[in-house]
Amino acid sequence: MVSLLGKNFLALAALANVVLADFISEITGQGFKVLTPGNPQYSNASTAFNLRFTFQPAAIAYPNNAQDASTAMKIGAQFGYKVVARSGGHSYIANGLGGKNGVLVLDMSSFNAVSVDPLTNVATIGPGNRLGDVALALNNHGRAMPHGTCPYVGIGGHSGYGGYGFTSRKWGLTVDTIVSLDVVLANGTIVSASKTNYSDLFWALRGASSSFGIVTGIHANTFAAPPSATVFEYNWDLSTSDAASALSAVQKFVLSPSLPQEWAGELVLGAGSSSGRVAFGLTGGWYAPAVEFNAVIQPLLKTLPKPQSQKLTVGTYINSVQYLGGLGRLNTTSIPDSHDTFYVKSLMTPEASPISNQAGQAFMTYLANEGFRANTDWFVEVELYGGLNSAINNVPLNATAFAHRNSLWTIQFYTSAQGGVPPFPKEGFTLLDGMVNSIVNNSPKDWDYGAYTNYIDDRLKNWQSLYYGEHYKTLKSLKQRYDPQNTLDFPTAIQEPQ
Known part of the structure; x- marks a missing residue:
């Protein structure tokens, strides 16, 4: 005999199946491509970039234009489904698949046009473009913009949450170049947001984009591509004390008031040649003669030991973009994207309080010992955001929803399962937690650090404050205004006031 509770459960399950069937029937009849479970293409389309996650969307829709996106948004809301946009699909925690089962995904890959206005040099970029293809398209016009190095990252999410690259100290973050956005709101309305139209929405979209709408067009300032670019690479194998001293020396160098904006760099750290040693690299770009x-x-x-190896690669700007991309090509249309099984943490350190000698020593000691013994592959990138001439930090804090305009470094801690395939070992989480703690626990108690939303971490406590700082309260209020039904939802979405 089935209990009353069991009968209620069965009734609810039957109702959910009816709703799902009606929803699929409605959305598949609109004239744009839709993949649902059972379709031969669905499995591949629903595979996350990070194989640590497996989610089953209710449907994956491929709108061809803003009206299609509006239609899909309205249907999703009508049937009570959460809706997310997927640009390149590189969200570290698969937010582009909704970060959970049963979500309507709007795949923006059809929005792949790039054009440049010859009078204003403002580019119009579809959010489905990958960074490599954006770089190539802009270079055809002699233009460029700041963005990351990985060719396969989608411009939609990248620009909506920051967007750091080696030209960012000179040109700012990708988000700082945006002058207006075409966006579909949670109720399906199609609007253009700028400083003069939907200005509060425009503010929120530049730093917390996915919580407020489906962007269908990005209008952004571009810059003349530098006629020359030099990629520099220096590598050392250092003891912990020498690595800590090297970090201190680099910090002093980048804080010099004479360091030009044209100099950009990052430290790349890894396991050394033996226990107690650190692989210490300095890589970057010089965008002047x-x-x-x-x-x-x-x-x-x-101020540093003699490098074990060094290399300067001089060429055109687009040569440097391709070289730093690491694939030997920028075009992403002919070869499918790859996958990995990984976990990432981040730390944005305050320029006013650089990493102390104590924290640097503890960090390098941890890398040289616990890192050397790790059963996962890992690296750490210490990316230069600040310095007195940084265009990133010259933007006023409240100009956009991006909440960190006082950082010296943004550190990405990355570890992946051996071979890049599942399962991901639990020791990987412990390894990165220890890396971050070695710095934070040896810094002042009131150290004003944060975390970077494009290096999203599904295990991060107090993420609202660390990602969005003092802006989170305002973002919650705007969420209530523009998405009162919380249709645009995923695990790290802005939540409206309860």
């Missing part, structure tokens, strides 16, 4: 580079870098090199 190559003959001027030596005079800029020598003051730093004089």
Whole structure:
């Protein structure tokens, strides 16, 4: 005999199946491609970039234009489904699949046009473009913009939450270039948001984009591509004390008021040649005449041990973008994207309080010992955001919803399962937690650090404050205004006041 509770459960399950069937019937009849469970293409389309996650969307829709996106949004809301946009699909925690089962995904891959206005040099970019293809398209017009190095990252999410690249100290973050956005609101309304139209929405979209709408067009300032670019690479194998001293020396160098905006760099850290040692690399770009580079870098090199290897690669700007992308090509249309099984944490450190000698020593000691013994592959990238001439930090804090305009470094801690395939070992979480704690626990108690939303972490406590700082309260209020039904929802979405 089935209990009353069991009968109620069966009734609810039957109702849910009816709703799902009606929803699929409605959305598949609108003239744009829709994949649902059972379709031969669905499995591949619903596979996350990070194989640590497996989610089953209720449907994956492929709108061809803003009206299609509006139609899909309305149908999703009508049937009570959460809706998310997927640009490149590179969300570290699969937010582009909704971050949970049963979500309506709007795949923006059809929004792949790039054009440049010859009078204003403002580019119109579809959010389905990958960074490599954006770089190529802009370069055809002699233009460029700041963005990350991985060619396969989608411009939609990248620009909506920051967007750091080696030209960011000179040009700002990708989000800082945006002058207007075409967006579909949660109720299906199609609007253009800018400083003069839906200005509060425009503010929120530049730093917390996915919580407020489906962006269908990005209008952004571009810059003249530098005629010359030099990629520099220096590598050392250091003891913990020498690695800590090297970090201190690099910090002093980048805080020099004479460091030009054209110099950009990051430290790349990994396991050393033996226990107790750290692989310490300095990589970056110089976006001015190559003959001027030596005079800029020598003051730093004089304070460091002699590198085990060094390499300068001089060429055009687009040559540098391709080189730093690591694939030997920028076009992403001919070869499918890859996958990994990984976990990431981030730390944005305050420029006013650089990493202390104590924290640097503890960090390098942890990498040299616990990192050397790790059963996962890992690296750490210490990316330069600040310095007195940084265009990132020259933007006023309240100009956009991006909440960190005082950072010296953004550190990405990345570890992946051996071979890049599941399962992901629990020790990987412990490894990265220890890396972050070695710095934070050896820094002042009131250390004003944060975390970076594009390096999203599904295990991060107090993420609202660490990602969005003082802006989160305002974002919650705007969420209530623009998405009162919480249709645009995923695990780290802005939540309206309860």
